Amino acid sequence: HWLAASELAARYPSVRVDADVLYVDGGQVLTSAGAAAGLDLCLHLVRRDHGAQVAASAARMAVMPLERAGGQAQFIVHEAPVDDGGSLEPILRWMDERSASALTLEALARRAGASVRTFSRRFRAQTGTTPLQWLLQARVRRAQRLLESTAWSVDTIAARAGFGSTGALRLHFRRIVGTPANAYRRAFRAA
Known part of the structure; x- marks a missing residue:
């Protein structure tokens, strides 16, 4: 696996x-x-x-798409950490729910009740990534869900997922998922 x-x-x-x-x-x-x-x-x-x-x-x-290219990256899996008292699970859930909003590192740290430095250090220790990279991945996950479930244009999805432009969505989607947004949508519509 x-x-x-x-x-x-x-x-x-x-x-x-x-x-x-x-x-x-x-x-x-x-x-x-x-x-x-x-x-x-x-x-x-x-x-x-x-x-x-x-x-x-x-x-x-088989009611499945004909082709997800072998080179396509695995779909993003996000598992919230187990709440051990110092867990960031509440802020992760809050970030995921608001991933389409303009969130800054300062605002995230304030929400978590920590300094930017402490928040960033704890965040990386628990998630393996930075807060802003995690937020970017959350936006891509949102775009994936919208591509799978709506007929909205990629422009509309870019805006609804929190990307500043369609170009930004296309760039980050391809980098993170490993396939262009339109190809991802076609794979889900082909079935």
């Missing part, structure tokens, strides 16, 4: 592990990032061995 990729790499240092793809077709060896990615790999094999029409028919029968 892709969540155990770092452990796999540590146990087998001679194996090249790429945790940022859905599946790998290495000829003799094929691997997938998890159960759903295994279905993507199966469709890839059907398409490779029997053609696009057969693969499209299989995808429709």
Whole structure:
């Protein structure tokens, strides 16, 4: 499973592990990032061995998109930390609910009742990223949900997700998700 990729790499240092793809077709060896990615790999094999029409028919029968490219990054997974008394879970939930708003580091620290420096240090320790990077990922998650569930234009989604421009959404979406926003939408509409 892709969540155990770092452990796999540590146990087998001679194996090249790429945790940022859905599946790998290495000829003799094929691997997938998890159960759903295994279905993507199966469709890839059907398409490779029997053609696009057969693969499209299989995808429709399975009620899944025909293609999420093997190189597409895993969809963003966000797990709030366990509340241990010093947890940032309340501020993370608050940030997620307001991710479309213009939030500054100073405002986030104030909301958390800490100095900017203390907040930033605690935030990185608990989440592994900076507050503003986490906020950017929350905006991309919001854009993903809107692309999946609405027919709104990418311009409208950019505004509703908290991006200053459509260009900013396109840039960050592709960097974080690994596929363009329109291709992501098509993958969900194809089924």
